Amino acid sequence: MKTSNPVLARLGQAAERERAAGYAQPGPYGQPGYPQQQFPQQPYPGGYGQPVAPPTVTPMTLDDVVVKTVLMLAILGASAAAAWVLVPDSLVGVAWIGAAVVGLVLGLIISFSRMANPALVVAYSIIEGVFVGMVSKAFESLYDGIVLQAVVATFGVFFLMAMIYKARIIRATPKFARIMVAVMAGLFGVMLVNLVLALFGVNTHLRDGSPLAIGFSLVCIVVASLSFVLNFADIEEGVRMGLPQRYSWTAAFGIVVGLVWLYIEILRLLSYFQGDD
DSSP: OOOHHHHHHHHHHHHHHHHHHHHOOOOSSSSSOOOGGGGGOOOSSSSSOOOOOOOOOOBHHHHHHHHHHHHHHHHHHHHHHHHHSSSOOOHHHHHHHHHHHHHHHHHHHHHOOOOOHHHHHHHHHHHHHHHHHHHHHHHHHHHHTTTHHHHHHHHHHHHHHHHHTTSSSOOOOOHHHHHHHHHHHHHHHHHHHHHHHHHOOOOSSSSSSSSHHHHHHHHHHHHHHHHHHHHHHHHHHHHHHHHHHHHHHHHHHHHHHHHHHHHHOOOOOHHHHHHTO
């Protein structure tokens, strides 16, 4: 199976090697299985003197990704609620920045790692939950009801994109993937430069509620929404390739990252229209 995602291509090749070598299922903490030749012949339960073949690698399914995504969102939501209640107002800014930095580092490690690591993904969910909780608390203190509006809008957009992808209205072609990666990298660069300039007191008007800021947020929302098309395509290809079940954590991670980005941008956009209230 061909894929335009180089990471999926490498993982698919690894899955082929694992199946060819007859590896057993990975352990509960993601340890690799044992080769077939390391299993001695056992008289039971296959009958006296009959060898018992070790289990093969369990492939990832769509249900696995759904379960892991829901679990990650549950952990993130619980972490956000705990941070909202437990972190005092005087420390919201510190917790916000700290969680953002740690979450970014963990996200980069997970993204560039070739092995799925459930522990890191769960840790990311907890840290990102603190970030989301602090951002939400800050916005809710200024604009009553804005968090619920943003949550509803975020999941509404997500399910809309899922239906659009299922209907094949938008396809994740190699050209589409290249354009999306380039645009997302460009947006990340712009946001990083804007953040650095803001620290030195320079206002680029990208985040101040001006028409330019509204336009920029709309672009980010559109791009974040379209990124789900890449996520859905990668998951579909991963299932077809027979990637090991543990990679459902990595697939779920990609969806959660997109949801958090989309939520923050919708939250920010809504605040622009409520700024005069």
